[in-house]
Amino acid sequence: METVLGLFNFWAVVVLMMAGFYIVIAHENLIKKVVGLNVFQVAVFVFFISMSKVDGGTAPILGEQFSVYGNPLPHVLILTAIVVGIATTALGLAMIVRIRDSFDTIEDDELFALEEADG
Amino acid sequence: MNRHSILRVVSKIFIPFIMLFALYVQFHGDFGPGGGFQAGVIFAAAFVLYALIYGVEKARKVLPATATRIMLIVGVLLFAGTGFVGIFLGGNYLDYSALASTVTGGQHLGIFIVELGVGITVAATMVTVFFVFSGQDF
Amino acid sequence: MGVVAFAIIRVRDLFAAVMLSGIFSLLAAVLYVDLGAVDVAFTEAAVGVGIATLLFVAAISLTTGKEKAPKKSRAMPLFVVIVTGMILLWGTLDMPHYGDPNAPANKHVVPRYLEQSGKEIGLPNVVTSVLASYRGYDTLGETFVIFTAGLDALVLLGRGRNRWRPGMRSNPKDEEREEEV
Numbered sequence A: 001m002e003t004v005l006g007l008f009n010f011w012a013v014v015v016l017m018m019a020g021f022y023i024v025i026a027h028e029n030l031i032k033k034v035v036g037l038n039v040f041q042v043a044v045f046v047f048f049i050s051m052s053k054v055d056g057g058t059a060p061i062l063g064e065q066f067s068v069y070g071n072p073l074p075h076v077l078i079l080t081a082i083v084v085g086i087a088t089t090a091l092g093l094a095m096i097v098r099i100r101d102s103f104d105t106i107e108d109d110e111l112f113a114l115e116e117a118d119g
Numbered sequence B: 001m002n003r004h005s006i007l008r009v010v011s012k013i014f015i016p017f018i019m020l021f022a023l024y025v026q027f028h029g030d031f032g033p034g035g036g037f038q039a040g041v042i043f044a045a046a047f048v049l050y051a052l053i054y055g056v057e058k059a060r061k062v063l064p065a066t067a068t069r070i071m072l073i074v075g076v077l078l079f080a081g082t083g084f085v086g087i088f089l090g091g092n093y094l095d096y097s098a099l100a101s102t103v104t105g106g107q108h109l110g111i112f113i114v115e116l117g118v119g120i121t122v123a124a125t126m127v128t129v130f131f132v133f134s135g136q137d138f
Numbered sequence C: 001m002g003v004v005a006f007a008i009i010r011v012r013d014l015f016a017a018v019m020l021s022g023i024f025s026l027l028a029a030v031l032y033v034d035l036g037a038v039d040v041a042f043t044e045a046a047v048g049v050g051i052a053t054l055l056f057v058a059a060i061s062l063t064t065g066k067e068k069a070p071k072k073s074r075a076m077p078l079f080v081v082i083v084t085g086m087i088l089l090w091g092t093l094d095m096p097h098y099g100d101p102n103a104p105a106n107k108h109v110v111p112r113y114l115e116q117s118g119k120e121i122g123l124p125n126v127v128t129s130v131l132a133s134y135r136g137y138d139t140l141g142e143t144f145v146i147f148t149a150g151l152d153a154l155v156l157l158g159r160g161r162n163r164w165r166p167g168m169r170s171n172p173k174d175e176e177r178e179e180e181v
Helices: A002-026 A030-052 A072-103 A108-118 B005-028 B036-054 B056-062 B065-088 B103-133 C002-010 C014-034 C038-062 C075-092 C110-120 C126-134 C136-157 C173-180
Strands: none
Touching: A002 A030, A002 C002, A002 C075, A030 A072, A030 C002, A030 C014, A030 C038, A072 A108, A072 B036, A072 B103, A072 C038, A072 C110, A072 C126, A072 C136, B005 B036, B005 B103, B036 B056, B036 B103, B036 C038, B056 B103, B065 B103, B065 C136, B103 C038, B103 C126, B103 C136, C002 C014, C014 C038, C110 C126, C126 C136
């Protein structure tokens, strides 16, 4: 029982992560794939943040009345990761718009078919 | 969106406060939650709101393309330049302790400048990307 | 969050999928506050919910709002996902328990940050101290990543005055241009 409670956060993360993974590999639409990547990404963030939680700890902002704090290092990593994530999302979407301009489709299998036809 | 008078009036009232909040988040980030990333995004959100309500052409007049390009570069240079100033004053790269007479004073000043650089870069990037996506980036 | 994630898989309207992903981010932000990561929650709420959703909507308005019906079977991806999930679940069995103060992640360099940063940096927010000072190189590199992403978006989609964009079908000027070339 203790194992179940102690590892529950990781199991929840795995389920979310696999949902995102499934969207990425099973869907043909490129925008949907980027949404799936975002879901996957958020699952990884939750994984890191849940590791930084310490029992009875508060947010890592120093104050005289507190002595136990959460772990600030994962917070910093995820802070930068979120902003890098939005940068990659913006880049991916820009590429998708550009692909649509050139090929008139954003479905992965149709792009493959076009490529085959071109030889 | 010219007919939505409620949206126009409400956003006109709100945009200054959004910007003020962004500045608060930027400069209070040392003491509470917040910092350059969040402030940059909120600041960009103010411009995006303006562009959504009043049209992208008008927003581009307020904030021309050259201005965002320059902001983009200034932000990065501010961060990297702070590191070089540290070298010239006798420390290591990105070592802020040399910036002021006391160690904590130097660290404080360094973090302040660096966060400002991050905030400017993030705000400029978000505004640029939004305008590019709305197809009005000349 | 799980419910929202599965709704994203099922829904075929891209606009709905994007809105659901915004809700997903917002729930994540609430979770971060609960876990004590206020800075991260702030960023997620501003970036994930606001700007990301906005960019997705802009991209949809430039492309298409509907996903096409799947043509091939989805058994194979499902199988891969289940196997990977099982392996990951097996891997979690060795992980330290939730909230454990003695977990390796909470031991290595972190106590020093928490004890010394107040004296060395003089700022109460440890996240800011670590972000900008102890790990300044990380943040510098990361700022450059954002800068590069902004430049890339400009290169890919920017429409300069004399910019000829090959293969762009929606622009009738292209035909004249190609003749000139």
